[in-house]
Amino acid sequence: MTVTATRPAQPAPKRASRPLAAVLAAVGIPTFMVTLDNLVVSTALPVIRNDLHASITDLQWFVNAYTLPFAAFLLTAAALGDRIGRRRMFLFGITVFTLASAAAGLASESWQLTAARAIQGLGGAATAPLALTLLAQAVPDRLRTAAVGIWGGIAGLGVAVGPVVGGAVVEGLDWHWIFWLNVPVGVVAVILAATVLGESRGGARKLDPLGLVLSASGMLLLIWGVVDGPDHGWSSPRVLTMLISGAVLIAAFLAWQARNKSPMLPLSLFRSRGFSFVNIVTLTFSAGTFGAVFLLAQFFQVVQGLSPLESGLRTLPWTMAPMVVAPLAGLFGDRIGQRNLILAGQILLSGAILWMGLAVTATVNYSDLVLAFVMAGVGMGLTFAPISTMALASVTEQQRGVASGANNTIRELGVAVGVAALASIFSSFGSYATHDSFVDGLRPAVLVGSAIVAAGAVVAFWLPRRSQ
Template identity: 85%
Template sequence: MTTTTAPPPAPPAARRATRPLGAVLAAVGIPIFMVTLDNLVVSTALPVIRTELDASLTDLQWFVNAYTLPFAAFLLTAAALGDRIGRRRMFLAGIAVFTLASAAAALATAPWQLTAARAVQGLGAAAVAPLSLTLLAQAVPDRLRTAAVGIWGGISGLGVAVGPVVGGAVVEGLDWHWIFWLNVPVGVVAVVLAVTVLDESRGGARKLDPLGLLLSAGGMLLLVWGVVDGPDHGWTSARVLAMLTCGAALIALFIAWQARNRTPMLPLSLFRSRGFSLVNIVTLTFSAGAFGAVFLLAQFFQVVQGLSPLDSGLRTLPWTMAPMVVAPLAGVFGDRVGPRNLIVAGQVLLAGALLWIGLASSPTVTYGDLVAAFVMAGVGMGLTFAPISTVALASVTEQQRGVASGANNTIRELGVAAGVAALASVFSSYGGYATHQSFVDGLVPAVLVGAAIVAVGAVIAGWLPRRHGATPPGRS
């Protein structure tokens, strides 16, 4: 490189071509795989953990929710802090916190200790998820970005896919503590890779917005908490209504504050882009319908067909592994086919698969009658993951990618929580766990509602812009 009068911020852009794509993908992919894996990996270990820690049913729910709540609530906050103090620095902090909390979870000897460790894990994951995508977009040349995001989507999907299988295998072959111990060496490797491969970057605004951080985090925490508690405490209970109302009020105050603040953590100008606004609506419907259905279908094989956690996880692999293969291909061919077409096709396939599963489910249904629908659903999810991220990032300026990624990830996690809660509520209204037939009586209408939610997203996706080049602020 020559040493002429290059501007100070130039080196990161100049170094993009010198970083091997494989090294960059490893630096951002290993951490995102780790945090998405932990979203579901503990679910198959719950019966064993309940026995060893003498945990109650409420404790078991909190082992899952304690991770989900801070993860969803602080995604936007972590992305905004990364824009101001340094994205790589915040990313590294997230990996370190997640790794240390994993060790604490492995050492837990009481339910409250495991719950607390899972909550800290969620905080660390909130910093990893949005910033991994932002750092990837910054580290690769524009011509490789769509393909790189596709591969990133496949890695993220792999974490979701193998979570139940890894959890079941570890519990049956080793011990439930190893679910968390395995994160420790992986976290150390992830820190080393991030330090050596990734460059530091920041967003546009440098001034912190403490009030915005408090309002957004508090509002998201109460909203997600209310949604999670809805099925158990009743949607009309004072507890749930209070959390939902207060959460919505805090989010409204946050939006009003962002409109007045000269250095907002979430520039409302982002939503003037038709592409950004619509792709986030599709993210919400996709996450709610798909993951709400997966939550119930994963239990179907254990409750109705009497399979072990490991065998149940293996039965879902045609669905959950397909995105790992399809998402990178969607990234490679995304520029040629167009992200809008891929998202529409993915949502149509997913809605059709859920409809198929809902209509075919019965206490005596064979696995062979469902496996084609599972593959169809997995292909639909794979066609959706990467294009959604591509459109979200391409609809904003480079300086806004961090907060855009944080907003998109926040909406996705809110969709997951809302979908699980809503479909669980439908399930409990029509069926239950008393008999195989009662479980199916609740499963069928819940999965059909999931199919309808995804179908709405497919229609909305048809309104996405055809082109996805960089969009100036305030334009669609």
């Protein structure tokens, strides 16, 4: 009783003693670094392939080696942060990410880069979910939605400049600098986080070793199976074994959480209608949007013959909009209603992706797509901050770490599922052989992406008007 009464009171002085700008820098810089790095690497793959004489399989692993541990260990990292200290885990994640970036910058062979990317993924998993939790704890309640909105804008900046920076690297800069730039940024991020952020922990004080193993291994196998599905075939023994094994382990994890007195993921979280529904929208939003983006991002290069930098510049109306809209959504979210913003964002996104799917041809003019890009960017900006705000507001302060980890895990699972599913649809109807065949596969895949987001819009309609 005494512990419960004193623990929530401890963060209050720290909130008042630190300027909002310093707190945002402490959590925003690592978020920006993690977001930017993933997108830059994806765009710079052609240069890396030539320099390292990498195979197509190697290229896939340069991306997947980061994605798999990142998605698989988000929930684990959040749970560990609740037990050993969120700031301590956050600092550990930034440090690991920075050191792995230096190792990637030194890589001279494909396996070295793949190993460094995997360690980067682990560091990113410890950074991403705890950034939002530490931000929510460090600012007063009256500033939380605005702060989350600004944080979403910082993440949006990473999305916005990633393709452009990657394009510049592909066209002449040494690709190693993609990773070396993280080193001084990471050092600054560690210093800021250590001096600005206060320590906090979650509710349960006991570790859940079995839960950690079941959740991490289950998510790893499940996402690995989804990633390998398009290449190896969804009915192949390899993919089926991973998918079934992953599903069994996740089911065992949930059963164990229901019985465990100190669970790493309290299933009571999902009794909240707001938390349950907002995570469904997170899944559909991520799957439909990023699955479509994965294919549309290649359109300008593969079909219209533009350089990577030119392609990146053409995506700016889409990628820059969240940087502007997300902070506004945070500032006015309480007044307008988080549910209303999420619903509007999903409707705009679904309509914009539908527009792209119907309008795209091998010879389509950029002017015919630019308004759809802006719509999609506004829709994403209206979604980022309110989803995070509602996920946190739907649970108690002690549960915010694990709630953020769960929401981030579902988002990354959605990205992996969306990319794999839409890539499979693309392969069924088209190919990279000719410009027309690429469009033949692109169009149905993008239309399915629009339908997935539209399904999320229907769910968003049933979100509670208040985040409870």
